[in-house]
Structures are given as C-alpha cells and as structure tokens.
Amino acid sequence: MDNSQTNGxxxxxxxxxxxxxxxxRAGTGRQLRRGTLWMAETLRRVLGRGRAAEPVEESxxxxxxxxxxxxxxxxxxxxxxxxxxxxAAGDGRGPVLFLTRRPLQSLPNRTRAALDPxxxxxxxxxxxxxxxxxxxxxCSAHEARGPTPALLLLDGxxxxxxxxxxxxxxxxxxxxLLDTAAHFSHRVGPGRGCGLIVALQTPEEGDSGDALxxxxxxxxxxxxxxxxxxxxxxxxxxxxxxxxPGGLGxxxxxxxxxxxxxxxxxxxxxxxxxxxxxxxxxxSGGHP
Amino acid sequence: xxDALAVVTLPTVVEELLNEMAAAVQESAQIPDEHLxxxxxxxxxxxxxxxxxxxxxxITLISSPxxxxxxxxxxxxxxxxxxxxxxHYCSCPxxxxxxxxxxxxxxxxxxxxxxxxxxxxxxxQLSVSDKQLTEILMQKKQKA
Numbered sequence: 001m002d003n004s005q006t007n008g009x010x011x012x013x014x015x016x017x018x019x020x021x022x023x024x025r026a027g028t029g030r031q032l033r034r035g036t037l038w039m040a041e042t043l044r045r046v047l048g049r050g051r052a053a054e055p056v057e058e059s060x061x062x063x064x065x066x067x068x069x070x071x072x073x074x075x076x077x078x079x080x081x082x083x084x085x086x087x088a089a090g091d092g093r094g095p096v097l098f099l100t101r102r103p104l105q106s107l108p109n110r111t112r113a114a115l116d117p118x119x120x121x122x123x124x125x126x127x128x129x130x131x132x133x134x135x136x137x138x139c140s141a142h143e144a145r146g147p148t149p150a151l152l153l154l155d156g157x158x159x160x161x162x163x164x165x166x167x168x169x170x171x172x173x174x175x176x177l178l179d180t181a182a183h184f185s186h187r188v189g190p191g192r193g194c195g196l197i198v199a200l201q202t203p204e205e206g207d208s209g210d211a212l213x214x215x216x217x218x219x220x221x222x223x224x225x226x227x228x229x230x231x232x233x234x235x236x237x238x239x240x241x242x243x244x245p246g247g248l249g250x251x252x253x254x255x256x257x258x259x260x261x262x263x264x265x266x267x268x269x270x271x272x273x274x275x276x277x278x279x280x281x282x283x284s285g286g287h288p
Numbered sequence: 289x290x291d292a293l294a295v296v297t298l299p300t301v302v303e304e305l306l307n308e309m310a311a312a313v314q315e316s317a318q319i320p321d322e323h324l325x326x327x328x329x330x331x332x333x334x335x336x337x338x339x340x341x342x343x344x345x346x347i348t349l350i351s352s353p354x355x356x357x358x359x360x361x362x363x364x365x366x367x368x369x370x371x372x373x374x375x376h377y378c379s380c381p382x383x384x385x386x387x388x389x390x391x392x393x394x395x396x397x398x399x400x401x402x403x404x405x406x407x408x409x410x411x412x413q414l415s416v417s418d419k420q421l422t423e424i425l426m427q428k429k430q431k432a
Binding site: 216 | 354355356373384387388418
C-alpha cells in the first residue's frame with residue numbers, strides 16, 4: 001500500500017517503515033539493556049583498571065545510553081571524562097569529541113595511557129565559549145566532515161546552563177546533546193554507536209541548588225554516575241563513584257583516589273583505595 | 289528513527305499500546321476503537337488533538353543528506369513547532385509546562401502526534417540541505 005504523489009517540495013507518502021518501526025519497538029528494551037551493560041563496561045574498564053579485563057561483547061556495543069556524571073567541584077569529573085576519552089580512543093572505534101568551555105590547564109591523569117600520542121591524536125577538543133556557540137555546534141554537527149565520533153563528551157554543563165537559561169532552553173540543550181549523539185550513532189552504523197557522557201557540577205554537599213533543573217536533566221539522562229567526596233587522606237582526595245544505570249543494570253560503586261601528582265587510582269568499593277595508613281574517618285563499606 | 293529514542297522512554301503501558309496500534313494498523317490501516325479509547329484514557333484530550341494533527345497531515349519529517357532528521361508540526365494555532373526525532377522535545381509552550389511538572393512524562397500533543405504518525409506510518413516528508421537543517425534546529429534556540 002504505497003502511493004506517493006509529489007507536489008512541490010513536500011511529498012505525502014504512506015510510508016512502509018514496518019521493519020524499522022517494529023524493529024525499533026521490539027529491540028528497544030533489549031538494546032537499552034545491552035547498551036547499559038556496555039556503558040557500564042566502559043566505565044568499569046576506566047574505573048576498574050586494576051581488575052582483569054572482562055571481555056566486552058561486541059554486540060553490546062550498540063546504542064549505549066547517555067550518562068550524566070555528577071559531583072561537586074574538584075570531584076574528578078574532568079579526570080574521569082578524560083580517562084573515558086583515552087579508553088575510547090584506544091578502542092579504535094573512532095575519534096572522541098571532547099567539548100568544554102576552557103582548554104584543560106593540564107592533562108589530568110598522568111598515566112602511561114594519557115601520554116600515548118596515538119590516543120591523544122584521536123581526541124578532538126572544541127571549546128564553545130557560550131551556550132549559543134554550543135547550541136550552534138550541536139545543531140550543525142551533521143554538517144561536519146571527517147570521521148564520525150564514537151564518543152561525545154561534554155565537561156562543565158553547569159557553565160552552559162548558568163547563562164540564565166529557562167527550563168525549556170535547558171531541556172533543549174540536553175535534548176540536542178542526545179540528538180547529536182544519536183545522529184553520530186546513526187552515521188557510525190549499526191552494531192556500533194556513539195556514546196555520550198556529560199559532566200555536571202553539582203553544588204557542594206548541603207547546598208540545595210536548582211533541584212528542578214537537575215531532575216529535568218535526569219529525565220534526559222537516566223543513567224548517572226555520582227562522585228561523592230569521602231574523607232580525604234593526607235595529600236590525596238578520595239571519592240566514591242556510584243554508577244546508577246537508571247534501573248537497567250546493576251548499581252556499581254568504586255573508590256577513586258587522586259594523588260598529589262594527579263594520578264588517579266580506582267578500586268571497587270567497598271575495598272578502600274585510600275591510603276591504609278590514614279584510615280581515619282573513611283566511611284566503612286556500608287552504603288545505602 | 290534513531291535508536292536513542294529509547295533513551296527518554298515512554299511508560300511501558302504506552303509503549304505496549306503503541307505496539308498494538310502499529311500491529312493493528314498493519315492489518316487494517318486503521319486504529320481500532322479500543323485503542324482510541326485507551327489513548328484517550330491515558331492522554332486525555334491531548335489524544336484527540338494529536339489524532340487531529342495526524343489526520344490533518346500536520347506532521348512533516350524533515351531530513352537532510354546527512355541523514356539527520358527532525359519533525360516539524362503545524363500546531364492548531366498556525367504556528368509550527370519542532371520535535372526532535374531522537375528524544376522527547378517540542379518547542380511548544382505546553383511542553384515547556386510539562387517540563388516543569390516533575391511527575392509527568394515529557395509529552396505534549398505534538399510529540400504524541402509524532403508517535404502516532406509513526407504508528408500509522410503517515411506523515412509528510414521534506415528534504416532540505418544540511419545547512420537548512422541546521423537553521424531549522426537553531427531556530428528553536430529560545431528567545432528570552
């Protein structure tokens with residue numbers, strides 16, 4: 001039942017998108033679950049470098065759900081984003097697009113991987129200075145030539161939201177981020193996808209902040225990873241990273257510690273990564 | 289349709305209803321009454337308005353050579369709104385309002401109409417250049 005009449009620019013078509021539609025509907029749940037596992041795997045690889053790497057099913061690397069990385073100032077979001085960039089760059093799946101307002105002052109995370117020029121080459125940094133420029137970048141993302149990014153990262157979403165955006169504008173920014181990643185996924189082709197991780201600074205513990213804006217963002221980013229400050233040891237800072245895949249996978253937690261030289265070490269929670277000699281006040285393995 | 293549509297998901301009951309409707313439309317090219325009733329039950333008056341929009345061919349799927357797509361919906365007031373193809377967003381005031389209400393899903397009659405037009409597999413199609421698509425997307429950068 002396919003009739004099409006052309007009239008001017010617009011065509012009125014009874015389309016036969018049967019397979020696409022049903023495939024999407026039927027596969028959605030499965031894809032989302034597998035995508036979450038893949039997302040969790042990537043984060044696990046980044047965060048659990050000490051463990052023996054578990055094989056990542058290639059089939060799981062499809063449309064992975066976007067992830068919102070949240071934490072207070074100095075909680076290691078940029079370092080984690082950068083580590084994810086390096087991980088993806090080493091994957092060979094495609095370049096990484098790293099968006100942030102200001103150039104990183106120094107490369108966080110001075111591990112061997114961070115200094116590998118082959119990986120660094122695959123990370124494209126862009127610095128949209130204002131919300132308007134960021135919107136322009138996202139709206140025109142389909143015009144860009146060259147290899148399609150396999151991972152889209154945005155650091156400092158709060159800076160772009162702070163520009164006096166109303167809630168609808170904030171929703172549009174979040175939606176455009178998803179739409180851009182979706183377009184990249186579509187271009188990269190089936191069986192692969194473009195990931196999206198966005199870092200958002202939350203107010204210091206105890207400060208209420210804009211709860212409505214946060215809950216709005218959480219509706220666009222059902223998978224979140226929270227970085228909570230734990231009791232610091234001497235000269236190092238410890239954070240607890242809680243991955244909440246939005247109910248589509250197991251929760252997971254890690255302890256992330258930053259040494260004075262910037263090196264980041266990660267161990268699964270509740271095994272403490274913090275310096276054992278300064279075990280004072282570090283919270284115990286119990287967590288809600 | 290981008291797979292990431294799944295990311296801002298509909299409640300399961302709505303997904304199931306849309307699935308059933310899609311299957312029914314495949315058989316008889318019409319939405320059965322019971323599905324219309326379910327739609328009304330779930331969405332209230334938005335369902336009628338959304339169905340009207342579909343009937344009036346008010347939904348246009350705009351795509352460019354890049355493969356990126358966006359929906360444009362002609363509202364009842366004569367204004368056009370854009371709805372993203374990959375996740376829930378509409379530039380209309382009702383969507384802005386639903387955004388403020390934490391308990392509701394992010395939906396307005398235009399987004400619902402887009403879903404319905406997919407189920408019924410009928411909408412206008414428009415091809416534009418990559419640059420034009422950028423402009424369409426940028427248009428909805430809100431003026432304060």
